[in-house]
Amino acid sequence: MAGTDPIPPTVEWRRGAVRIIDQRVLPGRLRFLDCADVDSLVDAIATLAVRGAPALGATGAFGVALGAHTLKTKRQVRAAAARIARARPTAVNLGWGAERALRAYEHDGRDAALVVAQAIAADDVRRNRLIGAHGLSLVPVGGAVLTHCNAGSLACVGYGTALGVVRAAFEGGRRPSVWVDETRPLLQGARLTMWECDRLGIDARLVVDGAAASLMQRGLVDLVIVGADRIAANGDVANKIGTYGLAVAARHHQIPFYVAAPASTLDLATATGDAIVVEERDPDEVTHAGTRRIAPVGAGAFNPAFDITPARLVTAIVTECGAARPPYRRSLPAHVRRAAEVVTPGP
Amino acid sequence: MAGTDPIPPTVEWRRGAVRIIDQRVLPGRLRFLDCADVDSLVDAIATLAVRGAPALGATGAFGVALGAHTLKTKRQVRAAAARIARARPTAVNLGWGAERALRAYEHDGRDAALVVAQAIAADDVRRNRLIGAHGLSLVPVGGAVLTHCNAGSLACVGYGTALGVVRAAFEGGRRPSVWVDETRPLLQGARLTMWECDRLGIDARLVVDGAAASLMQRGLVDLVIVGADRIAANGDVANKIGTYGLAVAARHHQIPFYVAAPASTLDLATATGDAIVVEERDPDEVTHAGTRRIAPVGAGAFNPAFDITPARLVTAIVTECGAARPPYRRSLPAHVRRAAEVVTPGP
Numbered sequence: 001m002a003g004t005d006p007i008p009p010t011v012e013w014r015r016g017a018v019r020i021i022d023q024r025v026l027p028g029r030l031r032f033l034d035c036a037d038v039d040s041l042v043d044a045i046a047t048l049a050v051r052g053a054p055a056l057g058a059t060g061a062f063g064v065a066l067g068a069h070t071l072k073t074k075r076q077v078r079a080a081a082a083r084i085a086r087a088r089p090t091a092v093n094l095g096w097g098a099e100r101a102l103r104a105y106e107h108d109g110r111d112a113a114l115v116v117a118q119a120i121a122a123d124d125v126r127r128n129r130l131i132g133a134h135g136l137s138l139v140p141v142g143g144a145v146l147t148h149c150n151a152g153s154l155a156c157v158g159y160g161t162a163l164g165v166v167r168a169a170f171e172g173g174r175r176p177s178v179w180v181d182e183t184r185p186l187l188q189g190a191r192l193t194m195w196e197c198d199r200l201g202i203d204a205r206l207v208v209d210g211a212a213a214s215l216m217q218r219g220l221v222d223l224v225i226v227g228a229d230r231i232a233a234n235g236d237v238a239n240k241i242g243t244y245g246l247a248v249a250a251r252h253h254q255i256p257f258y259v260a261a262p263a264s265t266l267d268l269a270t271a272t273g274d275a276i277v278v279e280e281r282d283p284d285e286v287t288h289a290g291t292r293r294i295a296p297v298g299a300g301a302f303n304p305a306f307d308i309t310p311a312r313l314v315t316a317i318v319t320e321c322g323a324a325r326p327p328y329r330r331s332l333p334a335h336v337r338r339a340a341e342v343v344t345p346g347p
Numbered sequence: 348m349a350g351t352d353p354i355p356p357t358v359e360w361r362r363g364a365v366r367i368i369d370q371r372v373l374p375g376r377l378r379f380l381d382c383a384d385v386d387s388l389v390d391a392i393a394t395l396a397v398r399g400a401p402a403l404g405a406t407g408a409f410g411v412a413l414g415a416h417t418l419k420t421k422r423q424v425r426a427a428a429a430r431i432a433r434a435r436p437t438a439v440n441l442g443w444g445a446e447r448a449l450r451a452y453e454h455d456g457r458d459a460a461l462v463v464a465q466a467i468a469a470d471d472v473r474r475n476r477l478i479g480a481h482g483l484s485l486v487p488v489g490g491a492v493l494t495h496c497n498a499g500s501l502a503c504v505g506y507g508t509a510l511g512v513v514r515a516a517f518e519g520g521r522r523p524s525v526w527v528d529e530t531r532p533l534l535q536g537a538r539l540t541m542w543e544c545d546r547l548g549i550d551a552r553l554v555v556d557g558a559a560a561s562l563m564q565r566g567l568v569d570l571v572i573v574g575a576d577r578i579a580a581n582g583d584v585a586n587k588i589g590t591y592g593l594a595v596a597a598r599h600h601q602i603p604f605y606v607a608a609p610a611s612t613l614d615l616a617t618a619t620g621d622a623i624v625v626e627e628r629d630p631d632e633v634t635h636a637g638t639r640r641i642a643p644v645g646a647g648a649f650n651p652a653f654d655i656t657p658a659r660l661v662t663a664i665v666t667e668c669g670a671a672r673p674p675y676r677r678s679l680p681a682h683v684r685r686a687a688e689v690v691t692p693g694p
Contacts, residue, residue: 027643148557179649182633182641184531184555190634190641198643206633206648208531209557210495210589214654217591242557244564245596252595286529286553287537289636294529294537296374296545301553302526307561 006199007153008032010055011062012121013114016069018062020050023154027195038067038080045087045094052155053093053229054124054262060084060097061117068101068110077105090279121157126343127262128159130320132168135225135260138316138323139169139176143222146179146212149240150192151227151260162227162260163196165318170202178204179215183242185285185303209242213249224250228261228317235311235328236273241304247313256315263319263339266332273308281305353546354500355379357402358409359468360461363416365409367397370501374542385414385427392434392441399502400440400576401471401609407431407444408464415448415457424452437626468504473690474609475506477667479515482572482607485663485670486516486523490569493526493559496587497539498574498607509574509607510543512665517549525551526562530589532632532650556589560596571597575608575664582658582675583620591654594661603662610666610686613679620655628652 008030011020017034018041025031033049035041041063044050050059067080081102085095097120105113139145145166152163160167169176178197183189190206197204207215215221224246230238237243237259250257270276283301288294295301316323321338324331355377358367364381365388372378380396382388388410391397397406414427428449432442444467452460486492492513499510507514516523525544530536537553544551554562562568571593577585584590584606597604617623630648635641642648664671668685671678 027646028640181557182531184529184557187636187641190646194642194646198646204647206630206642206646208588208633208650209555210528210531210587210592211649211651211654213592213595214588214651215649217654240557241555241561245557245560245592248560248596248599249592252599283553286555289534290639290641292637292639293375294534294637295541295553299374299537299541299545299553300551302558302562303555304558304561307558307564 005158007158007196009121009158010052010154011050011059011157013062013065013118018059018066020044020059021154022049023051023192024049027191035066037070038063038083041066042083042087045084052150053091054156055154056088056091057093057097058117058121058124058157060094061101061120064098064101064105065114065117068105068113078102123343124156125158127320128156128161128164130342131161131260131262131318132159132164134320134322135165135258135318136168136172136174138223138256138258138318139166139174140222141174143174144177144179144220146181146215146221146224146246147193148181148189148226148242148246149183150188152193152196154192154196155227160196161262162225163193165225165260166202167200170200176202178202179212179221180204180206181209181212181242182206183240184209212246216249216253216255221255223256223258225258225260228259228265229306230270230276231259231261231266231317231332232270232272232276233268233329233332234272235314235317235326235332236276237309237314238273238276238278238306239309241307244307244309247309251313257313258316258318259314260318263321263335266319266336268333268336273310276308278307279305352505354505354543356468356505357399357501358397358406358504360409360412360465365406365413367391367406368501369396370398370539371396374538382413384417385410385430388413389430389434392431399497400438401503402501403435403438404440404444405464405468405471405504407441408448408467411445411448411452412461412464415452415460425449470690471503472505474667475503475508475511477689478508478607478609478665479506479511481667481669482512482605482665483515483519483521485570485603485605485665486513486521487569488521490521491524491526491567493528493562493568493571493593494540495528495536495573495589495593496530497535499540499543501539501543502574507543508609509572510540512572512607513549514547517547523549525549526559526568527551527553528556528559528589529553530587531556559593563596563600563602568602570603570605572605572607575606575612576653577617577623578606578608578613578664578679579617579620579623580615580676580679581619582661582664582673582679583623584656584661585620585623585625585653586656588651588654591656594656598660604660605663605665606661607665610668610682613666613683615680615683620657623655625654626652
């Protein structure tokens, strides 16, 4: 896909360096960071130049491959892998990707680490394309989709999950239009999803998060589709704060509410959403917009990063294995089982 | 109230000038603008140094009094009144206040215009205190209130409507705590409501608009209370964008949803909310946060200023005449009839 895709890969190997799209300067500029050593890559991860669970998994693996290519001793490479895994404390995918590449390096050397990283990246894009293929029929021809945050190419290595479904519908001639929630506090909808839609030529309009219910009331939304950070065995969905309110509003207006995510997001060991601990982030993200203070000095704020949408509000969960329907306790396990088979290694 | 109130009047007459709180620099600074001539007052209105329908009504009247005190001819005063009325195109209260003061001026001269302006200002505060007195029992002791936008002192001359109910509960020893929606795009919650709560010593915490439903889900909200820009005869409520989504979420969680507004907001000539035209504002408010661009250049945005909350989602409407309950077509007319009587003129 790389050559002709209007959105370059979020992370890739380029002439001995790890090239990432610098998401800190989007949507103003499309700038690439070529990280030629582990230090600069760790810095890029820590400062959110690259973010999104699937993207970080691949970045962790490419980072170890980079260490294997630039460092002299095994000990140095192991230390680099540990530093990469710790670059963002709560990003489990980072450690997962670094660990896989390190294992390959320990067994088979430098080139094996890179082969694993490339495979993780290619696998991500293939699974996302499958999610799109399974989900596109949920988008009626000419339908208006509402989405939240960024579950697009930039959150992954390529193509995207929730936005991948919209993209697949677009590429399939269904002419979708998209309402994009700006997604305070960090504005991933305004900054990243709007940028992706612009690159792809998909008709998109930005709204403040508070406008979503009113759009539904006016009959301007045919379906809602969002990504997920984690999905419990019963189908409860943890996703960016604001998702739950959309699900409640969608139900009130009898609009379908879909979640699109790779099967790796399904956490069958977690029975329900009650067991998911919601990360609370720095209140400064709420008391500020960018660097500008918007609340009085000393103002208290509450900044949960995610919310939990109960399964009963979720119409279907689309993975690379198809669209799972309620009851999810019965439909989701097959997705986990089949996930290993649906993507063949390659090319 | 003026002397000891922790929040100064939004607009008042001070030594031959109209003094307003400059809301453009809140919450960073409490700065007063002393407008000594009509030009500077018109500029203050046009640039949103003062905003909020009731506040603008009084400002329009004070503006004409200012013209009567500083201009030489009747013709000049009339022209000034017309300019003030046009300073914000959609603010009907501005023209209403200017017109009342101009009539007094034409009949009884310069001082009569000022007397009318002072009466309008005092009347606003008295009605708001009555709204608070009627509404405070809706707030349980130690209850958590969620509010949206700014329906506080700064939107009026003093005391506030929805936030006035919270203030009355606070002053009545009910120890309310407040969740404040930041209220994108213009952030009146973050900037103004948080500032007022801070001045009053009311426990308040700021959240992004998308977090409100999640707070309700966690059992952290006992009631929602908001102001209104206009209320139709059937009880449908036009208010700041984001209000409707709160009402839907409140109903989903069986949390009471209250509206507090002076009876002058009741528009019995408008049968239902369907007849209320919702103003669409500049998309730049959505593509920017303050002056910072947050969306790609050329990105489309949709920026309705208000939404319509249907009466069936409104638990009660609190005016200076008491709490109206459904069916509103029957309960609201008495509020309009009695509104003239509940407040006696004069100090």
